[in-house]
Amino acid sequence: MASVVRLYVEHPLGAGQTVPLERAQAHYLFNVMRLGEGAELRLFNGRDGEWAARVTGAAKRGGTLQCTGQTAQQRDPPDLWLLFAPIKKARTDFIVEKAAELGAARILPVQTDHTNAERLRRDRLQAHAMEAAEQCGGTFVPEVADLAPLSQILRGWPEGRRLLVCDEARAGEGERLDAFLGRRAVEAPGPWAVLVGPEGGFSEAERARLAGLPFAVTVSLGPRILRADTAAVAALTLWQIALGDWR
C-alpha cells in the first residue's frame, strides 16, 4: 500500500488550488497522521482525479492545503449498482468497503421480506466507502443510498438498466453461469445492477416477482451456500469479469 496519506475532500482540485480543511480532516492529518506544514499528501474528490498537495496551514480546528500537480487521471467505475440486504453491522460495513474496492458506482441497501435491519446509518456507510477509496488508491467514491424496500426500488427501476440476481436457492434454475459469462464476448457494457439476497434468502413472493422482471437475469454462485457478504464480493467479481472493466 502507498505510504503517502490519501484524503478525500469535497473541494474542487486543480493546479495551485487552495483547499480548506474541515475540523475532522485537520484532526486526522495533524494529530492522527502527524503531518505538519510542508508535508505532502494526495487528494481526490471523486471528479478531478488525484492531486499531490502540500500542507500550507495547520491549526487545531482547520488548515489549508495547496495542490501542486495532478498524479492520476479521474477513473470512474462501470455503471454498476450493488443492491444488498443489510446484515450484521460488521458485515454490512464490509460489503460497502468491498463494493467500493471492486468498482461499484452506487450502493443501495434494500429491505427485503427477510431483512431484519429497519434503520441504517447512511452517513456511516458513506464514510466507509470514502475510506475504502482512500486506502485503495481510487479516485471515485460510490454513493451509498438510503435503505429502501426492494419492492419500491423495483417499481421505480430505471429504463435500460439490467439486474443480475444472485440467488442460491435457484441453483440450476436461472441462467447458467456459462451463458452469463458468454455475454462478455457479445455484449457492450451498459448500466447494470447486482442484487444479493439476505441471509434468510428471498421470500417466495420476491422470487416470483424477480423471475417476472424482463430486465433481470438470475444466476447461482456455485454449489455452496455463501454468506451474504461473500456473495456480494463474488457477484461483483463475476460481473466485473463478465461485463465490467476487468475485461
Place this chain on the structure above:
Amino acid sequence: MASVVRLYVEHPLGAGQTVPLERAQAHYLFNVMRLGEGAELRLFNGRDGEWAARVTGAAKRGGTLQCTGQTAQQRDPPDLWLLFAPIKKARTDFIVEKAAELGAARILPVQTDHTNAERLRRDRLQAHAMEAAEQCGGTFVPEVADLAPLSQILRGWPEGRRLLVCDEARAGEGERLDAFLGRRAVEAPGPWAVLVGPEGGFSEAERARLAGLPFAVTVSLGPRILRADTAAVAALTLWQIALGDWR
C-alpha cells in the same frame, strides 16, 4: 440460513452411530444453543456427509448424540489451495472464513518478503474454517497449514499442481484475464493453487522468482488496487468460475 444447529465432529458418522461430545461441544449445544435431550441437529465430519442426529444425553461436561439418518452426501471442493500472506487479525480470519465458503481445499498462510506476521495461531484459524463450514451448510472443512515462508513452499512444490499468482503490480504483464478464462473451455480441472500477495505487494526478488516458475500463471484482478482480503475472495471466485466447480 438454516435454523437447525450444525456441528462439526471428528467422530465417524453412520446410521445409528453414537457420537460422544467433548466439553466445549456440550457447552455450545446445551448452554449456548439451549438444546436438551431429544433435540435434533445436524452433524458432519468432513468425510461422511451430513447426518441428522438427536441428543441422547446432555450433561455439563459432555453428552451423546445419535445419528438418525443421512441428510446430505459428502461433497468435497475441487483440489484448490489458497496461499495468502497474513495481514491484520480480523482480515486474516476473514480470508480463512471466505476460503472455506468458496471451496478451497487447503489454506496455506505464507510469509513473504513484505509480510509482517511472524506467528499465527493455526488452531484459531482452523476453528474459523470449521465454523464457516458449520454456518454455510458445507460438509468439508479445509485444512489450515502452519505459517511457512513462500520460498520454502515453492521449493517443495508438488508436481502437477499449477499456481495462479494474483499480482496487481503486474497489470498488463501477466496472462490476460481473457486467456485465463479461456482455459475453462479446454482444460480439465486439476490440482491448482491461488497465491495472493501481501498488502505491500511482492518484492522484486519474489516477482522474478514467480515469473520463472514453469507451473505459475500471473493475472491481474482488474484495474483497481484491492486489499489482500478482497483479492483473496476475488481470486477464488475467478478460479472457481474458470476452472472450478462453478462451471
